[in-house]
Amino acid sequence: MPVVTTFMSKGVVSDRLQNTLGVVGFMHKDYENFAIDKADLIISIGYTSQQFDPQKINPNGDKKIIHINMIRQDVDAHYSVTLNIIANISASIHALVIALKADQITFDKPMAEIKTLIQAELADGQNSAAFPLIPQKIVYDLRCTLPDDAIVLVDTGAVKMWMARLYQTYLPNTCIIDNGLSTMAWTLPGALGAKLARPERVVVAVMGDGSFMMNSQEIETAVREHLHLIIVVWEDHSYGLIKWKMKIEINEANGVDFGNPDFVQYAASFGAIGRKVTNSTDFSTYMQEAVAATTGVFIIAVPVDYRENMKLIEKLGNVSVHL
Numbered sequence: 001m002p003v004v005t006t007f008m009s010k011g012v013v014s015d016r017l018q019n020t021l022g023v024v025g026f027m028h029k030d031y032e033n034f035a036i037d038k039a040d041l042i043i044s045i046g047y048t049s050q051q052f053d054p055q056k057i058n059p060n061g062d063k064k065i066i067h068i069n070m071i072r073q074d075v076d077a078h079y080s081v082t083l084n085i086i087a088n089i090s091a092s093i094h095a096l097v098i099a100l101k102a103d104q105i106t107f108d109k110p111m112a113e114i115k116t117l118i119q120a121e122l123a124d125g126q127n128s129a130a131f132p133l134i135p136q137k138i139v140y141d142l143r144c145t146l147p148d149d150a151i152v153l154v155d156t157g158a159v160k161m162w163m164a165r166l167y168q169t170y171l172p173n174t175c176i177i178d179n180g181l182s183t184m185a186w187t188l189p190g191a192l193g194a195k196l197a198r199p200e201r202v203v204v205a206v207m208g209d210g211s212f213m214m215n216s217q218e219i220e221t222a223v224r225e226h227l228h229l230i231i232v233v234w235e236d237h238s239y240g241l242i243k244w245k246m247k248i249e250i251n252e253a254n255g256v257d258f259g260n261p262d263f264v265q266y267a268a269s270f271g272a273i274g275r276k277v278t279n280s281t282d283f284s285t286y287m288q289e290a291v292a293a294t295t296g297v298f299i300i301a302v303p304v305d306y307r308e309n310m311k312l313i314e315k316l317g318n319v320s321v322h323l
C-alpha cells in the first residue's frame with residue numbers, strides 16, 4: 001500500500017521501503033500528490049487538519065477517507081470522513097493488517113516513478129559542483145554525512161520545503177519538522193532539548209539565516225552545558241520562503257533581504273566552532289568533521305542558491321506522472 005507522510009510524521013515509515021512516496025504538505029502540487037489523485041481510498045492515520053490543509057489531498061472532496069486517531073477530527077469541507085475510528089492507533093493498524101491478510105487484499109502499485117523523481121533531484125545535488133550550493137546538494141550531503149539515527153530538526157522557511165521533500169529518513173523521529181503555526185527559530189532550543197534527551201545521538205539543527213539570528217543566543221546555553229551540537233545555517237541573506245511566496249503571488253519581492261554577521265567570528269565569540277562553506281565540497285568536509293567530534297558546538301554556514309526555488313515551481317508545474 002503506498003504511504004505518504006505529513007511533515008510532522010516524516011520518518012514514521014522508512015524511505016528505504018518501495019512504497020514510501022515521501023511527504024505531502026509542500027505549497028505546490030508535488031510528486032506524491034499524483035499518487036493521491038489516483039487513490040479512491042485514503043486511510044489517514046494520526047492526522048489532524050491543523051497540520052496542513054486537506055484540500056491538498058482531497059481537492060474535489062470526493063475521496064473516501066478512513067480516519068484513525070485518538071481524537072475526533074474537526075469538520076472540514078475537504079475532509080469528510082467516511083469512517084472515523086477513534087481508538088488506539090497502533091491497535092487499530094494491527095487489526096487492519098490482520099483483516100487485510102484474512103481477506104487476501106493486496107496492493108500491486110509500487111509507484112516507482114514517484115520515487116525515481118525524488119531520487120533524480122537528489123542525484124542533481126550529488127552531481128552539482130555549483131557554488132553557492134543548490135538546496136538539493138545540501139540535503140544530499142547532509143544525509144550522506146549523518147548516521148541513520150541522527151536527529152535532525154528542521155526550521156521553518158524555504159529550508160523546510162527542501163528538507164521535507166528530499167531528506168531521506170529511515171527511523172521515526174529522526175527528522176523533526178513543525179507545521180501548523182510553523183514558528184521560526186525553534187530548532188536551536190529544540191536541538192538542546194533533543195541532545196539532553198538523547199545524548200548518544202548526533203543532533204543537528206537545520207536553520208535559515210533568518211531563524212538562526214532570531215534565537216542564536218541559545219548557543220551560549222549549548223556551550224555552557226557542554227553539548228555536542230551541529231547547527232547548519234542555510235545562508236541567503238533573506239527570508240527566503242517569504243521571498244519565494246511573494247514571487248509566486250506578485251512576481252516581485254521586497255523588504256525581505258538583510259545582512260548577516262561573520263558567522264565564524266560570531267560562533268567564536270560564544271566559544272563555539274564556526275565554519276563557513278566557500279566551495280562546493282566544504283560542506284561535506286565540515287559536516288564530517290562536526291559529526292566525528294564528540295564535543296563542541298559547531299555552526300556551519302552554507303551559502304545556498306535559492307534561484308532553485310522558482311525553478312522547482314516551474315518544474316512541478318510541467319511535470320505529469322502517469323500511474
Ligand SMILES: Cc1ncc(C[n+]2csc(CCOP(=O)(O)OP(=O)(O)O)c2C)c(N)n1
Binds near residue numbers: 157185240
Ligand atoms: C516567529 C515567526 N515569524 C515569522 C514567520 C513567517 N515566516 C515563515 S518562513 C519565514 C522566513 C524564514 O527565513 P529563513 O529563516 O532565513 O529561512 P529561508 O526561508 O531563507 O530558508 C518567515 C518570516 C514565522 N513562521 N515564525
